[in-house]
Amino acid sequence: MAKLLEVKNLQTQFLTSAGVVRAVDGVSYDVDEGETVALVGESGCGKSVSALSIMRLVAEPAGRIVGGEIVFKGRDLLKLSEEEMRDVRGRDIAMIFQEPMTSLNPVLTIGRQLTEGLEIHLGMGPAAASARAIELLGLVGIPDPARRLAQYPHQFSGGMRQRMMVAMALGCNPALILADEPTTALDVTIQAQVLELLQDLSRRLGVAMLIITHNLGVVARYADRVNVMYAGRIIERGTAAEIYADPRHPYTLGLLRSVPRLDEPIRAKLDPIEGQPPDLSRLPPGCAFAPRCAYRVERCTEVPPLAACGAAGHMSACWVSASLAKEPVA
Amino acid sequence: MTHYILKRFLLMFPTLFGVAVLIFLLLRVVPGDIVEVRFMAQGQYSSEAVMAIERAKLGLDKPLWQQFTTWMWGLLHLDFGVSMWTGAPITEELKLRFELSLQLAIMATVVATLLAIPLGILAAVKQDTWIDYAVRVFSIAGLAMPSFWLGILMILAMLIIFKWLPPMVFTSFWVNPWENLAQLIWPALAVGYRYSAVATRMMRSAMLEVLREDYIRTARAKGLWLKLILSRHALKNAMLPVITVIGLEFAFLMGGLVVTEQVFSLNGLGMLFVEAISHRDYTLTQALVLIVASVFIFVNFATDIAYAWLDPRIRYR
Numbered sequence: 001m002a003k004l005l006e007v008k009n010l011q012t013q014f015l016t017s018a019g020v021v022r023a024v025d026g027v028s029y030d031v032d033e034g035e036t037v038a039l040v041g042e043s044g045c046g047k048s049v050s051a052l053s054i055m056r057l058v059a060e061p062a063g064r065i066v067g068g069e070i071v072f073k074g075r076d077l078l079k080l081s082e083e084e085m086r087d088v089r090g091r092d093i094a095m096i097f098q099e100p101m102t103s104l105n106p107v108l109t110i111g112r113q114l115t116e117g118l119e120i121h122l123g124m125g126p127a128a129a130s131a132r133a134i135e136l137l138g139l140v141g142i143p144d145p146a147r148r149l150a151q152y153p154h155q156f157s158g159g160m161r162q163r164m165m166v167a168m169a170l171g172c173n174p175a176l177i178l179a180d181e182p183t184t185a186l187d188v189t190i191q192a193q194v195l196e197l198l199q200d201l202s203r204r205l206g207v208a209m210l211i212i213t214h215n216l217g218v219v220a221r222y223a224d225r226v227n228v229m230y231a232g233r234i235i236e237r238g239t240a241a242e243i244y245a246d247p248r249h250p251y252t253l254g255l256l257r258s259v260p261r262l263d264e265p266i267r268a269k270l271d272p273i274e275g276q277p278p279d280l281s282r283l284p285p286g287c288a289f290a291p292r293c294a295y296r297v298e299r300c301t302e303v304p305p306l307a308a309c310g311a312a313g314h315m316s317a318c319w320v321s322a323s324l325a326k327e328p329v330a
Numbered sequence: 331m332t333h334y335i336l337k338r339f340l341l342m343f344p345t346l347f348g349v350a351v352l353i354f355l356l357l358r359v360v361p362g363d364i365v366e367v368r369f370m371a372q373g374q375y376s377s378e379a380v381m382a383i384e385r386a387k388l389g390l391d392k393p394l395w396q397q398f399t400t401w402m403w404g405l406l407h408l409d410f411g412v413s414m415w416t417g418a419p420i421t422e423e424l425k426l427r428f429e430l431s432l433q434l435a436i437m438a439t440v441v442a443t444l445l446a447i448p449l450g451i452l453a454a455v456k457q458d459t460w461i462d463y464a465v466r467v468f469s470i471a472g473l474a475m476p477s478f479w480l481g482i483l484m485i486l487a488m489l490i491i492f493k494w495l496p497p498m499v500f501t502s503f504w505v506n507p508w509e510n511l512a513q514l515i516w517p518a519l520a521v522g523y524r525y526s527a528v529a530t531r532m533m534r535s536a537m538l539e540v541l542r543e544d545y546i547r548t549a550r551a552k553g554l555w556l557k558l559i560l561s562r563h564a565l566k567n568a569m570l571p572v573i574t575v576i577g578l579e580f581a582f583l584m585g586g587l588v589v590t591e592q593v594f595s596l597n598g599l600g601m602l603f604v605e606a607i608s609h610r611d612y613t614l615t616q617a618l619v620l621i622v623a624s625v626f627i628f629v630n631f632a633t634d635i636a637y638a639w640l641d642p643r644i645r646y647r
Contacts, residue, residue: 057550090553097551102544107566107641116562117552152642168552 003071004208005031005054005176010068012046012053015061019281023049023063025232031176036202036209038223038240040216040255044277046232047212048098051178054210055095056085073175091121094169096198098181100161104153110137111149114168121172136167140197159190166198170205177202180212195222216259220244228252231278231288238314248316248324250293287318295320331638331645338634342627349623350405350616354398357612363390364414364610388414390612401616410617415609420617424599428621430500431598434514434521435583441522442529443576449526450533450572451560457538465530472527478589481520485593488516498595517594521587525579532575536568543567566640573640577633585622 012024023046031037039047052058053065056077070077077088089095097103105113114136115129124132130149137145140163153161162182169177179198183191199222202209211223219226219240226243228236228251236249247253254273275292284290290300297320305317318324365384369376385391389400404411410420453465488494496516501509540546541564549563588600599618606614638645 055551057547086553086555088553089551095548095551097544097548099544103548105545105549105563105567106643108563109642112562116554116558120558121553152646154643155646165548168548 002033003030004033004035004073005210006069006071007050007054008069008071010050010053010070011066012049012058012063013066014063016281018279021280022232022283023280024053025280025283026068027229027232027234028068029227029234029237031208031210033175034202034206034208035224036199036211036222038219038226039210039212039229040214040219040226041229042214042277044280045229046280047229048180050229051095051180051210051212054178055089055093057089057095087121090117090174091172092174093176093178094172094174095178095180096162096165096169096182099185100158100165101185103165104156104161106153108152109149110151110153110156110164113153114149114164114171117168117171132171133167136171137164139170139201140164140167142167158186159194162186162190162194163197166194166201170201170207173205174207176208176210178210178212181214182211183218184213184215191218198222216255228255231283232280233288233317235289235318236316242314246314246325248314248321249289249318250295250320250324251289252316253324254292295324334638334645335635338631342631345627346620346624349627350402350620351398353616353619353623354401355394357610357615358394360610362610364388364612365390367608367610368415401613405620411613413606413611413614415606415611415614420614423602423614424617424621426500426502427597427599427602429502430514430596431584431587431600433503433510434517434587434596434598435580437514437518438522438525438583439576439580441518442526442579445522445526446529446533446572446576450530451537451565453530453534454537454541455556455560462534465534469527469530472523472530475524476589477517477520477524478593480523481517481590481593484516484520496594500597513594513596517587517590517596520594521583521590525583528579529572529575533568533572536571537564540564540568569640570637573633573636577629581622581626581629584625585618 006028007030008028010024010027011022014021014023025046027046027050029037029039039050041047049058049063054070054072054077056065058065065078068078072088072093077085080088104110111130111133114133115124115126118124118129118132119126133149134145137148142148142160142163148156153164156164162185165182177198182198183194186194195218198209198211201207211218213219223240226236226238226240227234228243228249230251236243236247236252238246238248243252244256247256251273254271257271258273260270273292278284278288278291284301286299286301286303287293287305290296293300295318299319303319305319316324363385365381365388368384369381382391389397392400401411408421410424412419413423416423449465449469453462456462485495488496497509497513500513503510546559546563549559554563585599585603587598588604590596591598591600599622602614603618603622605611606618
């Protein structure tokens with residue numbers, strides 16, 4: 001399939017009083033048309049910033065994209081003017097944010113917030129835009145959509161607001177949706193509903209999705225391919241099956257082992273990864289995960305590991321990845 | 331919505347009654363009364379008996395509850411009574427002054443709003459650039475300069491440079507708008523500048539706060555232009571605190587412009603207030619406090635309605 005989005009060696013930094021924080025430090029990944037790709041990692045590993053970088057919405061002036069390319073449909077988004085970028089946002093690439101409670105404007109009606117994108121990008125008149133908005137709300141499973149248009153976000157529940165965000169994202173038939181922790185703020189049952197909805201719609205409408213999450217369960221169920229991020233870098237990449245059955249990076253292995261399992265006999269305790277993620281303004285010279293790593297060898301603290309390609313593009317940035325093949329996942 | 335407005339409207343009356351009771355009692359707790367002040371001003375020594383007769387003439391010998399009910403009864407008929415000092419009917423006395431103060435407050439508010447909202451938005455959008463610094467210096471200067479001093483400078487400038495002075499006698503806007511504006515525009519500018527300084531700073535900080543909100547990021551992610559994001563998504567949210575400031579400043583202007591009124595030789599409520607209190611003119615002071623309090627309460631009511639109009643979360647509660 002054709003490459004829809006290619007992120008190449010993206011570097012995004014923040015200038016803080018503590019120094020330069022390398023939030024995204026040479027990250028490369030790609031998304032094919034109609035495919036669902038996951039970006040996984042714990043809080044602060046740079047996954048959200050990498051998505052905001054694609055939209056060029058990193059908060060300036062503290063944050064800036066210092067290097068790399070973001071090629072979308074053959075065009076480098078980083079080279080576009082602000083005006084050209086505005087046409088891409090919402091029309092070609094849409095974004096769903098983490099917090100449905102604060103991501104909708106409290107003083108504007110649902111209808112207003114749904115139709116404005118349609119009016120701007122598709123040049124629809126108010127009547128056509130309203131009709132399309134009703135259709136969109138119906139599509140995401142909000143009952144009685146015509147009446148809902150006149151309501152305000154505070155009259156919607158959290159799950160309904162996130163459905164509304166999905167409707168808003170789908171409005172202009174984008175080719176790619178960036179979903180930044182789309183379900184983190186929701187109840188577990190609602191999480192599943194929203195994710196099913198996202199998957200169903202992306203399949204039906206052929207929209208590619210980049211899901212950003214820390215939830216491995218979400219990844220296993222909904223992603224075709226997975227990128228695992230740690231300290232601003234991608235440390236392992238592969239298909240969802242590869243990552244789950246045959247993790248080749250100690251960090252991925254640690255993440256999988258720290259997931260509580262309901263389908264197994266009660267174990268004495270969870271097996272979390274020891275230690276804390278590193279300070280992104282003071283990364284160690286070698287592998288960023290080395291201080292927490294149980295498989296550490298001498299070389300790890302001195303030389304950053306190269307990305308080694310395994311079978312069919314299963315990649316892992318680890319000096320000892322080959323020896324991890326025998327390790328049981330759980 | 332109707333319920334909300336009705337509730338706020340009805341709440342105004344008990345508040346006003348509370349103010350009336352409070353000012354009535356407070357005035358009578360203040361040492362000295364109008365009779366003492368008057369005799370002292372004339373430099374005479376008067377016996378207690380003479381003073382008692384004077385008090386009786388003003389009705390001050392009656393028990394407090396009786397004085398209060400008399401006053402309230404008058405108020406119910408929209409009659410403030412007569413000034414204890416001059417004996418003139420208060421309603422007549424206040425009419426022109428109220429008109430002047432109200433007009434000045436409205437004009438100053440217009441000046442301040444026209445300055446504050448664009449400047450505050452501009453400073454917030456251009457945060458930490460020279461534009462922002464210029465706006466901040468301009469507004470800090472407004473806060474630092476008393477408006478009466480600015481008024482003196484304005485009058486001097488007009489006198490020295492243009493050899494012209496604004497008219498000194500108040501003409502009602504309805505009689506001769508040109509003459510009226512020629513007199514009032516200067517104090518409105520002087521007062522409005524200081525007033526705009528407060529509002530500009532509030533507008534700027536509210537805007538900065540709103541621009542950091544998640545829903546602004548959502549709006550940007552939709553590909554809206556900055557102008558639309560500001561006018562549609564940010565302004566309504568940022569206006570809430572600014573409206574409060576504008577309302578309070580407006581109410582303050584109704585009775586608080588003592589020195590500025592003097593500089594521009596305006597017969598507004600502020601000067602009258604000071605005189606009434608120093609004379610212990612109970613009836614006049616009560617009337618003035620009640621009027622200024624009504625303005626405050628009404629402005630609060632208007633602010634509440636503006637809030638509900640801007641914010642659906644309040645409207646639908």
